[in-house]
Amino acid sequence: MSNMALPKLKLIFTLFFLQAFLTSPTSIQAAPANSDIFREYIGAEFNNVKFSDVPINPNVEFHFILSFAIDYDPSGSSPTNGKFNVFWDSDNLSPSQVSSIKSQHSNVKVALSLGGDSVNSGSAYFKPSSIDSWVSNAVSSLTSIIQQYNLDGIDIDYEHFSADPDTFSECIGRLITTLKNNGVISFASIAPFDDDQVQSHYLALWKSYGHLIDYVNFQFYAYDQGTTVSQFINYFKTQSSNYNGGKVLASFSTDGSGGLSPENGFFTACHRLKSEQQLHGIFVWSADDSKKIGFRYEKQSQALLATPR
Template structure:
């Protein structure tokens, strides 16, 4: 430390040290994430190729705060139950894949689109009661399945954005404070009924959210490389300071597909230091093609 720094108050020295590196310069990441278990197609963790040189997150889909009635599922106000493929993605399977691959972590995603072909709504009775129920039920699931993280993927709402922000924000705070979740992500997409809820959450509780799994496959399937990069910049601005991951679907959904330039777009983002990671929806759909694009994604990230 030089003599000029000695005259600077300690608090200011810490501030300078924290911000001496340029915070505006993004960093590439070797993070690969894949949703798994939502469609009951018998896919297992060991089916999916895992490159040892990437950070790999499986995201179990889904835990849902709904009853398991096949005819009339209804909201349970934060009392979550496991709806992923429990036979092929059991607690013992989670422990096994993490033991065999030290670079693997496993999270669970909350909500999703539908249950028994009916929309899953975020529908709390009160903020306090929902948070209390959610914390207790998710803690039990996390302990049972040896999970590391949490993902938020509600897509339909019976609550305003501020209520959503408070419920999810407080939940993330308690899960992290109590060591139930070591990381958290959200999965918004560009829709006027969806985006405002996640932006409200980001504005107040963004410091608790480690990754933004933005559903770029929700854009039109005619998306070009230049449009994709524009969409990325828009969402990077919306979730300023966050790690916005790029994505594609293997279920025939839209966006920029691997066949039409997704990896070229990733290479451009990587050259600009903006490739924070890649995620895929979903392993269930990729199994039939041998996970070809998962392999390519991880190779690109590992280079």
């Protein structure tokens, strides 16, 4: 072989290597990554829980989510087309207490959640009169509440609907767009669960506005009680595929309602996800229920998130 042939071979090999690298799946897909986000709903059950009751690990990003702001009249008897009122325990979770917990802990942010399951012992319905009027009212009323309480983000947790998926998508999508563009919020999340009607609404929203949604607080505790570790992992991978590209958070409930409980292997599942670089964070429903057991699982969740792999 002549010396002239060697550079050509090197060039061919280099080109072949580059082509293989550029077309390999790992190079064109964003690698999943673990995150240290811990989020907890608070204030829905009026049992005098305070922000300061909840242990806060300084090595996580901690989000409290006030539950709930609802577009119903203050008595909770009729919908108000986007004019939101505060329905959380505002005596114990007041604007001054928001400011206090944020000043004491630089890693804490506070959000509010919209909707929820019920209001005044009946279901809380998403019921806009029209897209434009609902968005206008929602932007105005929520901006006022968010600024009064010094909040950082919103969570969408409607679970009952008197509007089709496209209307829901446009209303919520335009609301998030406007609040972000106006600098009123810095993040937004959604809280779907595995129910056909619920998923049809949230997946429509995800399809059109998923790029504006920072976290998916998927309610894995809405699955059957007695969920196993392997079932949980399968559910997690299914929903990560449904909300493709989203930060789907692992979740459990401390009210004993369902899903994979900490006692039955939730943290085993989280360690497995973490080893696969798929643990985007953990959220808990809810601080109100955890108070009576001393927030032991909040401590365990945050310790897991704060530990390097």
